[in-house]
Amino acid sequence: MAQQIADRRDIDFVLYAQLNVEDLFKTDRYRQINRKMADMVINEARRFSLKEILPTYAAGDHEGVRFDAGQVRVPACFHQPYQHYRDGEWLAMAEDPEFGGQGLPQIIAQAAREYLHGANFSFAAFGILGHGTGKMIEVFGNARQKALFLEKLYSGEWSGSMLLTEPAAGSDVGALSTTAKKNADGTYHLSGNKIFITCGDHDLTANIIHPVLARIEGAPTGTRGISIFLVPKIWVNDDGTLGAPNNIVCTGIEAKMGLHGSPTCSLTLGADGPCRGLLLGQANQGMRIMFHMMNEARLGVGQQGFLHGSAAYLYAAEYAKTRIQGRDLTADRSAEGRVPIIRHPDVRRMLMRMKALVDGMRSFTFYVAYLFDLEATATDPDERARYSGLIEFFTPVVKAYCSERGMEVCELAMNVYGGYGYTREYAIEQLMRDCKITTIYEGTNGIQAMDLLGRKLGLRKGEIFMHFLQQVRATIQAAEKITDLRALCEQLEAALNRYGEVAVFLTKKALGADIKLAYAQAHPFLDVTGDIIMAWMLLWRAARAYPGRQVLIAKAPDPVAHIATNREAAFLDGQLKTAAYFITTALPVTIGKIKSIMQGDNTATLNTAEKAFGG
Amino acid sequence: MAQQIADRRDIDFVLYAQLNVEDLFKTDRYRQINRKMADMVINEARRFSLKEILPTYAAGDHEGVRFDAGQVRVPACFHQPYQHYRDGEWLAMAEDPEFGGQGLPQIIAQAAREYLHGANFSFAAFGILGHGTGKMIEVFGNARQKALFLEKLYSGEWSGSMLLTEPAAGSDVGALSTTAKKNADGTYHLSGNKIFITCGDHDLTANIIHPVLARIEGAPTGTRGISIFLVPKIWVNDDGTLGAPNNIVCTGIEAKMGLHGSPTCSLTLGADGPCRGLLLGQANQGMRIMFHMMNEARLGVGQQGFLHGSAAYLYAAEYAKTRIQGRDLTADRSAEGRVPIIRHPDVRRMLMRMKALVDGMRSFTFYVAYLFDLEATATDPDERARYSGLIEFFTPVVKAYCSERGMEVCELAMNVYGGYGYTREYAIEQLMRDCKITTIYEGTNGIQAMDLLGRKLGLRKGEIFMHFLQQVRATIQAAEKITDLRALCEQLEAALNRYGEVAVFLTKKALGADIKLAYAQAHPFLDVTGDIIMAWMLLWRAARAYPGRQVLIAKAPDPVAHIATNREAAFLDGQLKTAAYFITTALPVTIGKIKSIMQGDNTATLNTAEKAFGG
Secondary structure, X not given: OOOOOOOHHHHHHHHHHHOOHHHHHHOOOOOOOOHHHHHHHHHHHHHHHHHHHOOHHHHHHHHOOEEEOOEEEOOHHHHHHHHHHHHOOOOOOOOOHHHOOOOOOHHHHHHHHHHHHHHOHHHHHHHHHHHHHHHHHHHHOOHHHHHHHHXXXXXXXXXXXXXXXXOOEOOOHHHOOOEEEEOOOOOEEEEEEEEEEEOOXXXXXXXXXXXXXXEEOOOOOOHHHEEEEEEEOXXXXXXXXXXEEOOEEEEEEOOEOOOOOOOEEEEEEOOOOOOEEEEEOOOOOHHHHHHHHHHHHHHHHHHHHHHHHHHHHHHHHHHHHHOEOOOOOOOOOOOOOOOEHHHOHHHHHHHHHHHHHHHXXXXXXXXXXXXXXXXXXXXXXXXXXXXXXXXXXXXXXXXXXXXXXXXXXXXXXXXXXXXXXXXXXXXXXXHHHHHHHHHOOOOOHHHHHHHHHHHHOOXXXXXXXXXXXXXXXXXXXXXXXXXXHHHHHHHHHHHHHHHHHHHHHHHHHHHOOOHHHHHOOHHHHHHHHHHHHHHHHHHHHHHHHHHHHHHHHHHOXXXXXXXXXXXXXXXXXXXXXXHHHHHHHHHHHHHHHHHHHHHOOHHHHHHOOHHHOOO | OOOOOOOHHHHHHHHHHHOOHHHHHHOOOOOOOOHHHHHHHHHHHHHHHHHHHOOHHHHHHHHOOEEEOXXXXXXXXXXXXXXXXXXXXXXXXXXXXXXXXXXXXXXHHHHHHHHHHHOOHHHXXXXXXXXXXXXXXXXXXXXXXHHHHHHHXXXXXXXXXXXXXXXXXXXXXHHOOOXXXXXXXXXXXXXXXXXXXXXXXXXXXXXXXXXXXXXXXXXXXXXHHEEEEEEEOEEEOOXXXXXXXXXXXXXXXXXXXXXXXXXXXXXXXXXXXOOEEEEEOOOOXXXXXXXXXXXHHHHHXXXXXXXXXXXXXXXXXXXXXXXXXXXXXXXXXXXXXXXXXXXXXXXXXXXXXXXXXXXXXXXXXXXXXXXXHHHHHOOOHHHHHXXXXXXXXXXXXXXXXXXXXXXXXXXXXXXXXXXXXXXXXXXXXXXXXXXXXHHOOOOOHHXXXXXXXXXXXXXXXXXXXXXXXXXXXXXXXXXXXXXXXXXXXXXXXXXXXXXXXXXXXXXXXXXXXXXXXHHXXXXXXXXXXXXXXHXXXXXXXXXXXXXXXXXXXXXXOOHHHHHHHOHHHXXXXXXXXXXXXXXXXXXXXXXXXXXHHHHOOHHHHHHOOHHHOOX
């Protein structure tokens, strides 16, 4: 099979049929973009990813990152594609051309990233971190910092990182102990130990600009006293030339379950010589600045989880159509004719679940990317604030739900492959190993769930949450006009009402003495939120696919046969089927989860003696 | 932490408080066994496993199996523990002493195996396959075959395998193409290619006895024409001495996601020289004989999944008690005191889920092991048949549910560890990689679900299924006498009634024109069955723990403080809490799954055009 990474037809459907992205091309900001140009970008991302990045996927995993004599070396096969990645200006697609970006809408960049990031995330991470570091400087840096670093980062000539975690400060960032001491020249001397630093050291770029979270001597304890510094691996002189290396020593890289092509570094700063950094923004603003990047990173991690699922699903669907095994269940016992395994109901069940999740996650991640464009092009400040609020609300859900469901899809894909899927001969086992980290990094999913319940539900006194519910209702109202979808609308409406109830229930609990009981259900609540969003997205798709489907089958003498044999008819009809499947078979389980949250005895969870856990 | 593999206190609780295994020591068959002896066996298995097998876990994964110049070499660290494993006579604990077994009850062997198999499954597999091959010969072999092979296999001097899968014959065994041609001396010449053969070649034992599925020339096509042969790696002369090697060539080993210490071999038989085998049992009886072994193997794989979960849970619980991170949620914002992460509600939620599943799976797998002893010691033939029927009924559930829930526990354990869990520094990532194969091999979980719905529900016209429901009801009736458990009893009773309805619903469907619709729900039905069994087991535990708990807290001036500080009080009280947690928070989701089966639109799943899947 020609690997596809992502489903090109479906990307178009989401962009143009579901989200009506062409509306964006009518705005002042994106007048110069049109569908043809956007398609060219996506097609070129696809071509480049398939031809140059995808071949590094297994090879990069096999060779892995090496740590020799204090030097981190990336897989050899990364170097040439990285040059071409830079040449293609893929790192800063949606950034301002003034700083070296291409000025594309976020939603188009998102579509292109399905291929660029989906082909090999270990490879893509170098560019992502360079871009993220650049974005932080663009938003919070001063003129000098922008001049020194920005174009180099957005072009990929240099890369970036994020030095946050320390051995005793993971989820608890406020506990960090790295210090910054002001030098006479206004720079700071950084001193401390950082761990789990993705792309913290490597030989892919000539320099690395490290954003470092540290506490200025005398600053308050906890998160309030954290500042952020730009610490180049090699000092950058005021004229832009490289100076002496800073004293940043990579003391080791992690041996990990997956992402073997991506170095996860332990770094020691300033222990044995000067380690100079520039303060980014104001002192003690580190958390705010970091979160600006972190929120985008969280969306990126959610997409990463989804992309592993998307690739795994496409492999599994192709395998299921071509792997011949066993007879059809309704065939005569004596029948010798063996069938592709997609004909077996349990394989079909797994593929349907995978399809629903992958379709739903694509729509969800694209929708959130599109909200950035809607925010950027809205003229009404209230409208802008609503879009921005929705982005904030959805961020923990994209991160946690898509990472977990991406993992589920990888596991189902392996089950479809059977024993073959467990071997390195096929990509599935690597996709699964690589995917698992997405439930953990950039804030564990437990942290995301707390964020959703504790901060996001109450955004602007709950107005954003109500706006989210209204958006779902608007989709239901549009779909209700289609008779064939009415029953599904009713079921989603009923589930949405129950969902509203559980949100109120948990919010009240979280504000009272039962706060721990509420937080013990924060993750199930996030999970339920994701299910509702999947159902919403799939209904939205079905409603948009319906008219086209009707036109196609109206012309066909035998509609069923036409759907079975015509690719486009199958695609559009598949949208209806997927919505029907998810809303009627997944939502009853979601309602069970809601009942569990509202009726479950979580005092048992919280009050079990600690000694009762473990042996 | 001193690794524990399995929870010794809990093993005792299941054996003696839940299952009343001491009743067995009063039977004629096991009169010579007593609790002290049984405990000695389990303790010695624990000691040996911790001291000698567990150290090979990471090392064996790291070194892996090598394939050099046609030779398969196991990790070097396996050799000495394997000798000691043999010396300790751990391979055939429950077998007849006449054939080199130790004559222990299955349930005691099961408890010992928690440690022996849980310490390193890759290592244990060699003994398991030797034992399985021996068992097949004990049951189906003739006197000559028993004399030649049995003691050597049960002692572990030689090992075994199972040559079933071929490239085009995986789940579809009947499609196999390996042939057997009768030689003049009554032996058969075997010819064909087999893949995915666990322990198919290695240097750990002097010989390997391969059971091989093949078709005698002229035999019917499909499964009806399959016979089984004993094909030694090195021919065994009638006097027991070794003869010439058979022409069995290992052409390669799989590079796998996990179980790196276990060779998964491709074998070519008889392509380039004589490959002689002995027919086991009668011609064309191969499937029946293979299934005898396969059913035990399936129970073993379910236990394997559970054991990975059990080890992962113990690691995670210990980590959560010792890893200090963040403040207590209800602490004052200014509080500096940081707490172990077990105090965070979301970590607690994960541990509670893991505990419930691990406790429930231990009870379930032990209960099924105990059914073998009850069957063996029952004097009434009807009673024996009922026990045997229950074993048949539970087999696919143990295999599929425990493999999936074992995997879930491993994933939750990694989430508890956060980033550390993704590194090779801790055992979790290996446990997860190793665990995943359990959902696939010895019959994929899809095959297990078909078996449950298509064969096991209707065993003896449904009598076995009704007997299962009665067993659950008996537990409820006993627990109802305890006022504190009455509400839980009502909830389980209600869920059980719904479960009975869905079983009838699906059975009817499976027998009619809707057979495919039924089978598309076979896996969800198996999943629901497992949930009900977990709730049953946990209620059973709670009822048995209750009296002891009451005695302990009655004596304490402050019961809550006593439970928090006293290990035994915490353990017993934990049984009540775990049942309350699972029945009130997991069963509502189970009922959602039942509604999904009964109301879900599975025509959508089955009627989506194949072209709609994938890109």
